[in-house]
Amino acid sequence: MVYPCHFKGALVILAIDIGGTKIAAAHVVNGACIDRRQLPMPDTEAEFLQTIARLATGRPLPSGIAVAVTGYVNGDRVQSFNHKTISFWDGFPLIPRLAQLLGAPVVAINDAQAAAWGEYCLRKAxxxxxxxxxLSTGVGGGLVLGGTLREGSHGLAGHIGHVAIDVPPIDAPSMCGCGRLGCLxxxxxxxxxxxxASHRFGRSMTSSELLDSARGGDALALDIVQRASHAVASAIAxxxxxxDLQVLVLGGSVGLAPNMLNWIESALHRYPAVYHVRVERATLGADAGMLGAAAWFQDQRGGDY
Ligand SMILES: [Zn+2]
Incomplete structure (x- = not known):
């Protein structure tokens, strides 16, 4: 796929995707990720900076750093909904630390916001x-309104995983990682x-096993998946x-699992027509965060780059 993110001349953008368990880095050249490398996300700030340095070593000096991060970016610091995700993350001064380490200007946004911007760039015509x-390990989101990515006053905008839902889970209501009951x-x-699934089947199960069983027609598995689909549809509505959206773009390993979009659309169409919105599969894949962050860097630094 040719992605609409092209930088002028010899500009080198290093894109970095920082998740709860891994860090990926690549150059974004003519809309593609080049020389992609990935390492585990370490537990301490010092090891984190060493890992970033390792991922940047042996590359051309970057003209800019585009970062997609788990958590949300408030000013020049990252903050977390779930404080257990990364121990040192809440309040970490990510932007100045990376700028000092890598010697280039840094633009950073939440990873789902980055993916939202990337998916928007493909559809903006x-x-x-x-x-x-x-829909992945967690539930994230990013919002583009009027052709502008909405980060919000504190970087929170679009975090649809933490809206309250009127559909209970099949087990006892579980506290969300953010500290509130009832989140999507x-x-x-x-x-x-x-x-x-582990509660219902009485043994340890992954979400992938559950989805396989639901597609195979297992009634217990289907009940869990359809209940979750109703919860997603409720949040979308x-x-x-x-x-007043034009499109809902669905991504993530669970969101892109076979038949998931159909289950969600079926649930959405149980609501009156005024709540119906077109649901499309995300198309940027595993590098959506890096591609979206690079496009956002270009948008933010457009006058200079
Ligand atoms: Zn929550």
Missing amino acids: SCQDLLFMT EAIASGTALARQ SAHAQL
Whole structure:
């Protein structure tokens, strides 16, 4: 796929995707990730900076650093919904630390916001109002309204995984990692699906095993997946009522699992027509965060780059 993110002349952008368990880095050249490398996410700040340095070693000196991060970016610091994800992350001054380490300007945004911007860039000829939702280990999101990525005053905008949902899980309501009961993430994330499946089947199960069983027609598995799909549809309908979306882009390993989009659309169409919004599969794949962050860097630094 040719991605619409082209930098002028010999500009070298180093894109970095920082997740809860891994860090990936690549150069983004003519819309593609080049020389992609990945290492585990370490537990301490010192090891984190060493890992970033290792990922940047042996590459051309970058003109800019585009970063997609788990958590959200408030000013020049990252903050976490779930404080257990990375021990040193909440309040970590990511942008100045990376700028000092790598000697280049840094632009950083939440990873789902980056993916939202990337998916929007592919659709901007026909779409101005888009919500991206990723169903994966957690549930994240990013919002583009009027052709502008909305980060919000504190970097929170689009975090649809932490909206309250009126659909209970099949097990006892579980506290979300953010510290609140009833969040979408606590019923429809991969982690929540695995938790409910393990409860229902009385043995340890992954979300992938659950989805396989549901597709195979297992009634117990289907009940869990359809309940989660109703929760996702409820969140989409509420977002559409607030934002008047043109498209909902669904991504993540759970969101892109076979038949998941059909289950969610079926649940959405149980609501009155005013709540219906077109749901499309995400297309940027595993590098969506890096590609979106690079495109966002270009947008933010467009005058200089
Ligand atoms: Zn939550």
